Amino acid sequence: MWAWFVRNTGVCRPCWAAVECDLSVCLSVRLSVCLSVVMAESGSQPRYHFIIFGASGFTGRFVLEEVARCAGEAREELRWAAAGRSRARLETALTQAAEALGKPELKTEVDIIVADVDDPESLAEMCKQAVIVLNCVGPYRFYGEPVVKACVENGAHCIDISGEPQFLESMQLNYDSQAAEKGVYVVGSCGFDSIPADMGVLYTRDQFKGTLTAVESFLTASMGPEGGCIHDGTWQSAVYGLADSDKLRSLRKKFSHKPLPVVGTRIKRRGALFYSDEIQQYAVPFMGADPSVVKRTQRFLSEEHQESPVQYGAYAGVGGVSSVMKLLFAGLMFFLLVKFSFGRKLLIKFPEFFSFGFFSKEGPTRKQMEGSSFRFAFYGEGYTEGQDPSQGKPNAKIRTLVQGPEAGYVATPIAMVQAAITILNEPDSLPEKGGVYTPGAAFAKTTLIDRLNKHGIQFSVL
Numbered sequence: 058m059w060a061w062f063v064r065n066t067g068v069c070r071p072c073w074a075a076v077e078c079d080l081s082v083c084l085s086v087r088l089s090v091c092l093s094v095v096m097a098e099s100g101s102q103p104r105y106h107f108i109i110f111g112a113s114g115f116t117g118r119f120v121l122e123e124v125a126r127c128a129g130e131a132r133e134e135l136r137w138a139a140a141g142r143s144r145a146r147l148e149t150a151l152t153q154a155a156e157a158l159g160k161p162e163l164k165t166e167v168d169i170i171v172a173d174v175d176d177p178e179s180l181a182e183m184c185k186q187a188v189i190v191l192n193c194v195g196p197y198r199f200y201g202e203p204v205v206k207a208c209v210e211n212g213a214h215c216i217d218i219s220g221e222p223q224f225l226e227s228m229q230l231n232y233d234s235q236a237a238e239k240g241v242y243v244v245g246s247c248g249f250d251s252i253p254a255d256m257g258v259l260y261t262r263d264q265f266k267g268t269l270t271a272v273e274s275f276l277t278a279s280m281g282p283e284g285g286c287i288h289d290g291t292w293q294s295a296v297y298g299l300a301d302s303d304k305l306r307s308l309r310k311k312f313s314h315k316p317l318p319v320v321g322t323r324i325k326r327r328g329a330l331f332y333s334d335e336i337q338q339y340a341v342p343f344m345g346a347d348p349s350v351v352k353r354t355q356r357f358l359s360e361e362h363q364e365s366p367v368q369y370g371a372y373a374g375v376g377g378v379s380s381v382m383k384l385l386f387a388g389l390m391f392f393l394l395v396k397f398s399f400g401r402k403l404l405i406k407f408p409e410f411f412s413f414g415f416f417s418k419e420g421p422t423r424k425q426m427e428g429s430s431f432r433f434a435f436y437g438e439g440y441t442e443g444q445d446p447s448q449g450k451p452n453a454k455i456r457t458l459v460q461g462p463e464a465g466y467v468a469t470p471i472a473m474v475q476a477a478i479t480i481l482n483e484p485d486s487l488p489e490k491g492g493v494y495t496p497g498a499a500f501a502k503t504t505l506i507d508r509l510n511k512h513g514i515q516f517s518v519l
């Protein structure tokens with residue numbers, strides 16, 4: 058019936074555009090996405106719903122596995138391909154995924170696209186073939202922008218797992234209006250950075266009966282008997298990110314944002330190191346992208362939807378006294394070395410040494426990942442219904458939890474793939490126009506949290 062309608066009218070019903078719609082690739086009936094929107098923009102037909110760019114990288118290989126797993130769950134065919142700069146490395150990645158998942162067909166049935174960040178034509182060719190590019194090529198400060206540009210120009214939505222505020226915010230500054238014109242959604246930080254924190258604050262707000270005005274989150278990560286670590290790719294992103302932190306300040310001035318209004322009592326900032334009664338261990342302010350991503354989401358929801366903004370403080374558990382000593386020593390070395398080119402070279406060359414084994418060039422083993430998990434505890438406060446937040450102190454509290462498997466290479470692929478599936482399945486629940494968005498801004502009205510709950514990242518009220 059649907060095929061007949063399109064073939065005989067030349068009109069694609071979801072967008073009512075008079076364009077050709079190739080139903081062999083358009084799964085819009087079930088997946089609710091109209092590939093013809095993209096076709097109309099780019100003049101060519103996307104062959105794949107997802108293209109994983111950087112699928113041979115450490116994280117990319119786990120994203121590839123997660124896509125293969127989710128493609129197996131889908132009722133309709135999900136068409137996807139693996140992309141990167143080396144065909145041989147992509148073949149190896151597919152062989153490894155085939156073995157890990159017991160799906161030998163991955164070796165022969167998944168298409169490979171060779172594309173290099175340094176070759177804009179190859180990126181354009183890749184983007185023309187995708188509804189959504191899942192970009193795993195980092196550090197994003199070096200490799201991210203050409204991918205965003207190619208996606209926007211060629212009509213592919215783009216999501217990444219960057220935890221680098223400077224990259225994320227400069228993409229918003231430089232590509233938001235162009236992406237809006239093209240109807241393209243660019244959603245950054247869709248991994249462990251920063252979906253649990255950003256969606257966790259929204260979940261806490263939605264569960265609170267009244268006006269939630271402030272949330273503090275406390276992150277703890279645990280490892281099994283095999284231990285664990287983080288791959289070098291994230292270490293590199295952190296080293297170069299901190300080296301460049303001055304540029305972030307000047308970048309932010311270019312937005313000319315007015316300060317976000319403070320609703321309710323102003324949240325108290327904790328010290329640089331303190332004992333947290335909430336998680337019964339020492340804690341420090343969370344150094345990653347989460348606070349800036351959450352703030353951008355709150356700004357978007359406040360300015361675009363007149364929602365009451367929630368203040369946010371993010372902290373991470375360190376452990377006991379011996380861990381604190383290690384952190385102080387490693388932190389001091391890091392901040393001293395990161396400011397000089399020679400120091401950065403040392404940090405990049407010896408991640409294990411300078412991080413006490415927390416980062417490594419090999420990354421964690423599968424066994425280590427199986428034993429690891431994360432837990433985000435959210436402590437919110439606000440005003441019950443009928444109470445005026447401009448009068449007196451908050452009179453109600455809420456505690457919520459977001460918890461899940463190993464953060465970097467299990468939770469991150471789950472979050473990224475579910476974010477991509479959400480864009481594909483729920484176009485009507487995304488912001489009205491395309492643009493560069495945080496996860497919270499893009500997915501506030503979608504069922505992403507339900508999807509994450511079903512895939513092992515659990516949101517709950519305590």
Ligand SMILES: NC(=O)c1ccc[n+]([C@@H]2O[C@H](COP(=O)([O-])OP(=O)(O)OC[C@H]3O[C@@H](n4cnc5c(N)ncnc54)[C@H](OP(=O)(O)O)[C@@H]3O)[C@@H](O)[C@H]2O)c1
Pocket residue numbers: 111112113114115116117141142143146172173174175193194195196197200218219220246247248249250251288289290291292294464465466469
């Ligand atoms: N949000 C989170 O929580 C989270 C979690 C994990 C990772 N990440 C981020 O993800 C990024 C990747 O980390 P990783 O550990 O997977 O690093 P990685 O193993 O070094 O992967 C980097 C990938 O980039 C590719 N690449 C490099 N230069 C390229 C070019 N010119 N053209 C095309 N591809 C190129 C590499 O290709 P080859 O395979 O051919 O070498 C590789 O696939 C980092 O920015 C990291 O911070 C974020």
